[in-house]
Amino acid sequence: MAKEDDERKPKSAPWTEFFWNPRTHEVMGRTASSWGLIILFYLVFYTFLAGMFVLTMYVMLCTIDEYKPTYQDRLAIPGLMIRPKGELMEIIYNIEDTESWDKYIQKLDNFLAPYNDSVQAQKNDVCTPDSFFYQEDSGEVRNNPKRSCQFNRTMLGSCSGLGSESDVRTYGYGTGQPCIFIKLNRVIGMLPGKGQAPYVSCGPKNQDTDKIGELEYFPTNGSYNFMYYPFYGIRAQVNYSQPLVAVKFTNITYNTDVNVECKIISDTITEYSERDKFAGRVSFRLRINKNI
């Protein structure tokens, strides 16, 4: 009886026995063969599961079109976005402090490099303006690769960053008349307007009416020409150049926060989402400091 009692009371044994029990040769309550079996089982089981998962994923991916996503309903209103983006949609710099705006210049230089006329001429076609540039597939036969229209950097005028004058080369940042580039998010197959080309209109947000000063838009009217639409996806339309609109703040009030909101004005994009502050519009803060 006493022996049995001893057998029954390994609970009082040191807890280290849980990790290695010298009597039964158990590691964490299992012998080597027991561990081997259970690990083997889980190995096989998980391999099988992984296989099943890969299979279902493969089947799913087979149903996905290469050129156009299955659903686009969440992209009904394309977003607007600015360049340079700045931190937290804020563009803050000091005119005197070159370093404070040099980073914007560099970003813009990089951003606009693909729009250089030479690059555009090499890759893209000249299209007929003011009409949509349809390149539909004929049935099963893909009409690929699709061509894209040229968007030349020179179209951006004094915001092109091309030229000898430091004012133009610094996109106006050095002189306190910064250019902000606004792009309309790419959505496959979207036609952003019907009769009239959509254009960007910027204005003051909140009570900043008098601080914003005058604005200049490039290209003229600040519009996105129809010929850049529809977009067929980067796979079909490898060299697609997203049209840009540049806004130049010519006499913005210095040393103060200016809240700006830019909207796309179009006859198809009529309503803006209450929750999404970036659908069809974009707002940002501009603050240019100048030592007096």
Add this chain to the structure above:
Amino acid sequence: MGYGRSDSYRVATTQDKDGKGSPKKKGERDMDELKKEVAVTEHKMSVEECCRKHNTDIVQGLTNAKAAEFLLRDGPNALTPPPTTPEWVKFCRNLFGGFSLLLWLGAMLCFVAYIIQAITEDEPAGDNLYLGIVLSVVVIITGCFSYFQEAKSSKIMESFKNMVPQQALVIREGEKMQIDAVEVVAGDLVEIKGGDRIPADLRVVSAHGCKVDNSSLTGESEPQSRSPDCTSDNPLETKNIVFFSTNCVEGTARGIVIFTGDRTVMGRIATLASGLDTGKTPIAKEIEHFIHIITGVAVFLGLSFFILSIILGYSWLEAVIFLIGIIVANVPEGLLATVTVCLTLTAKRMAKKNCLVKNLEAVETLGSTSTICSDKTGTLTQNRMTVAHMWFDNQIHEADTTEDQSGASFDKSSATWIALARIAALCNRAVFKAGQDQFPILKRDVAGDASESALLKCIELCCGSVRAMRDRNKKVAEIPFNSTNKYQLSIHDTEDPNDNRYLLVMKGAPERILDRCSTILLQGKEQPMDEELKEAFQSAYMELGGLGERVLGFCHLLMPEDQYPKGFAFDCDDVNFTTDNMCFVGLMSMIDPPRAAVPDAVGKCRSAGIKVIMVTGDHPITAKAIAKGVGIISEGNETVEDIAARLNIPVSQVNPRDAKACVIHGTDLKDMAGDHIDDILRNHTEIVFARTSPQQKLIIVEGCQRGGAIVAVTGDGVNDSPALKKADIGVAMGISGSDVSKQAADMILLDDNFASIVTGVEEGRLIFDNLKKSIAYTLTSNIPEITPFLFFICASIPLPLGTITILCIDLGTDMVPAISLAYETAESDIMKRQPRNPARDKLVNERLISIAYGQIGMIQALGGFFAYFVILAENGFLPSMLIGTRLSWDDRTVNDLEDSYGQQWTYEQRKIVEYTCHTAFFVSIVVVQWADLIVCKTRRNSVFQQGMRNKILIFGLFEETALAAFLSYTPGMDVALRMYPLKPSWWFCAFPYSLLIFVYDEIRKLILRRNPGGWVEKETYY
């Protein structure tokens, strides 16, 4: 009373001093408490001494002033109610117990995160504040829920609290006055009469035919007479003490109050009972064990991923948010509520079957019970003396003792029987109380003592109206029973109006009756009593006595007309007629018969691996007879004494191991050491403890518990209450049970029927199995809840499942299905297997975790992830681009995030897709939980064997689906819970995985059934 065997009954009543001598390490205080019990000395004092001790006067009583003084000194004459936990403590326990602490931690972290955000950011996202509030609300609601459930079941008890008698008749300053019993003080002179409840412990100073029912204190069902004489050293046995809270059955008595309130014998037992710590119920231990496992996993995962995310370069704030997510995902928020509901449902079901459960957790305890210590009187027996056997015509006849008169009958045509019946009916002072004609005879109330009632009912059943018989045989004279004569006789007119003789009928202790007889009636003919017949009488008497029955002898005499002519003046005080040379008619023996359902119930308990031990205050012979009758000592099993008698050798030569059964006398128990008791409990399967005191019942229970058993104790008396309290589950009797026993018990049998315990065992075992299933079901969905977070952190993919959706699963869709598993029927005959071993069979074991987390949960997670990838891919984000996108994906200022097709997305647009993914992941979990629910219905059987008859479960399937659809499609949910409508096709993403779960588990169970004890069973049978 003292007929026949009652003599030996008395002798055996030299009750021990409550195991005073046995030095028990456990509970010194308990011993002290009980030792005080024998501190009563008043019974040995003379009345005068007693008066002196209590400063009172035997005629005048106390003065009012003194009474007031004593009242101030001793306090009111009432039992201190057992200490109750204050309500707010109970509430807090519910609010902060279990997983709540972990969830509070999560909520606190949310608030901290929000405060940090509020300080550092201009426009802090309200997500964390929102989540913190939601978590707090969840904790508070589940806390309140379990609190109210608990409160509801404890309310049942309030009806039982009225314990102290309301009024008492005291004599103070020579005047009789009715006062509230609580104002009675020591030294008061109290008068009691039949029907009263005794207001305090009294030393009787005078009595007139007073009888008290001490059954609630000692377990003896027979009313005891009371007189001013000290008849025993033991205060419990002596005739001159009456006890608080017992009942005076008949007669009147006057006594001096010697103890009041908690100092009474009853009060001490009650205090002893309430002072015992009971420990946790088995299910509470199991749930605690399970909470430890889950909390361990949650803390381990949370901390390791917290550290990992810091190492991976996430900010502290992000790491904290991840920690919250992991905690929320790990904790099955709804599970404890589910368990509570399951237990409540079972408790309700049991209440319908007459098992009232006071403490919700006790529902399961009966299922784990491995030993039942049952009281005899009133639990196993009907607590009603009934004629069991008759001996006439030199033959033992069996009477019907069943409650519904379905038993065997005997030959009633014999003339001897008619004579016997006539004596039993005439020499009998018991009468039916008026106005009960509509009730069956056995249910009618009788005025009179138990044996006479038994005879009355027996005769009424066999021979029709006793009243009519008595009317036909007018009583002329009568000598009532007294303990010196040990007989009772009465003289009647004969039935035949032309016969002018008188009929003398007599009953009493058989040997005394036989002494007075010279002839015996056989087949209606008087024959002279010879030695052979005397021998036959002796053997019949021994046989019936050996059955534990109380035997009465009956004789009669037709008085010669010449000596006793019509109109003879019989003088009963100075007997002027013959009481010798009578004609012996027969014997009748009575017993408190076992309840009809008990033998069956004991058998069921036995086949369910439960050891049934009888623990009674009654005499060993009676106890053994009943034990044999109900199968506690089964047929063919012998005690040491039986073996000795069979082999005709001294008891000491019998190897105790040969005897499976044993009957142990309380006086022997007193001298036993703990080891010896353990030895007995271990080596005998069928044990009867007789003549036990309350303290010994406690020792027996403790002995069983030392052996690792989970012990149920049934009992109705106050003497049972310490054992009831100490037991893992105390079962009190609802009808006959005393208030103290009900208070100490965890469960009350409303119909006083032992058979209801079997129901309790069955329900308890079923709920344990079903809770396993329910927990397996609920825990499984933890894996698809945790893995999204882990992948979110490690692979930097957009979050597949949010915390709010996790709460929707845990507290929404999973609830009804999990509860519905409580309605699942048993897979096999649960009453045919052994009780679970609490050390080995855990509610949640590593096999359950392995199945739920390692296997089914993983399949579920894959189902959810598949839906997630489908939605993202169909919206343009192919899986290949997702890894590493988290940083820009969650950046509010990136509003032109490019997808795999070159389309650009604003933050809000892609977040809607992400939340749609959360919704789809959620719906997928619901879909895979369908299969899991069906799979969890059974642990061994195929669902095709088990069937789908559980309607609640089917309802649960529809309910969770409907709820998921509601959450997804209701307008406004996008704002409230950030859940978005799904395209119909997305509902089907998880279908293959759902099917896989079903097929996988069916195959697993098939292998499990095919190879009992094989590897699959060892590793996966939970």
